[in-house]
Amino acid sequence: GAGVSQSPSNKVTEKGKDVELRCDPISGHTALYWYRQSLGQGLEFLIYFQGNSAPDKSGLPSDRFSAERTGGSVSTLTIQRTQQEDSAVYLCASSPGGSGAEQFFGPGTRLTVL
Amino acid sequence: GQSLEQPSEVTAVEGAIVQINCTYQTSGFYGLSWYQQHDGGAPTFLSYNGLDGLEETGRFSSFLSRSDSYGYLLLQELQMKDSASYFCAVRFNTGGFKTIFGAGTRLFVKA
Numbered sequence: 001g002a003g004v005s006q007s008p009s010n011k012v013t014e015k016g017k018d019v020e021l022r023c024d025p026i027s028g029h030t031a032l033y034w035y036r037q038s039l040g041q042g043l044e045f046l047i048y049f050q051g052n053s054a055p056d057k058s059g060l061p062s063d064r065f066s067a068e069r070t071g072g073s074v075s076t077l078t079i080q081r082t083q084q085e086d087s088a089v090y091l092c093a094s095s096p097g098g099s100g101a102e103q104f105f106g107p108g109t110r111l112t113v114l
Numbered sequence: 115g116q117s118l119e120q121p122s123e124v125t126a127v128e129g130a131i132v133q134i135n136c137t138y139q140t141s142g143f144y145g146l147s148w149y150q151q152h153d154g155g156a157p158t159f160l161s162y163n164g165l166d167g168l169e170e171t172g173r174f175s176s177f178l179s180r181s182d183s184y185g186y187l188l189l190q191e192l193q194m195k196d197s198a199s200y201f202c203a204v205r206f207n208t209g210g211f212k213t214i215f216g217a218g219t220r221l222f223v224k225a
Binding site: 031033035041042043044045048050056058091093101102103104105106107108 | 164
């Protein structure tokens with residue numbers, strides 16, 4: 001079956017602009033995660049959705065970042081008033097159930113803020 | 115707070131065995147996962163330990179000791195294609211299962 005997909009694959013934007021990043025998880029997976037990875041670094045947790053529960057937003061770095069998940073499937077990560085330090089690869093992952101022991105990652109969106 | 119430590123780099127020769135260690139500090143610990151990431155690629159799942167002991171999956175094995183807050187990934191019969199970054203990730207229960215990742219260990223396999 002289809003894996004996790006993300007769009008766009010690359011996004012170049014100007015400082016101060018808003019961007020939206022999309023994630024389509026594997027069908028039937030109830031848990032969805034967003035991470036950020038800077039070059040040569042580890043994955044930084046941003047936000048976690050599990051079913052209909054309130055999302056865990058504890059990793060969002062500032063109030064410029066927000067995310068939603070519609071219909072328990074597609075998720076959108078929005079960054080408002082982008083800054084150069086937001087430049088990174090944004091990775092989405094999904095897992096069946098809430099266990100999260102095995103997460104399936106999408107290819108990521110490379111965001112460059114000029 | 116939650117933290118994980120793993121070596122930044124490991125170098126080994128083809129055919130050898132290498133061990134990548136991971137120590138963690140977390141409350142509500144639930145399990146330890148390992149992921150592989152090649153340059154430019156997405157992380158892919160390798161192994162998971164929810165209980166103490168050794169889990170074996172082909173050439174890869176993973177070990178967990180909850181009492182020592184320690185785990186490792188063991189790669190046997192190293193191949194050039196194993197050159198990649200390896201991340202340990204801790205799953206913990208904060209009312210939902212959140213995951214944090216270590217900074218990653220860069221493995222270089224030499225001929």
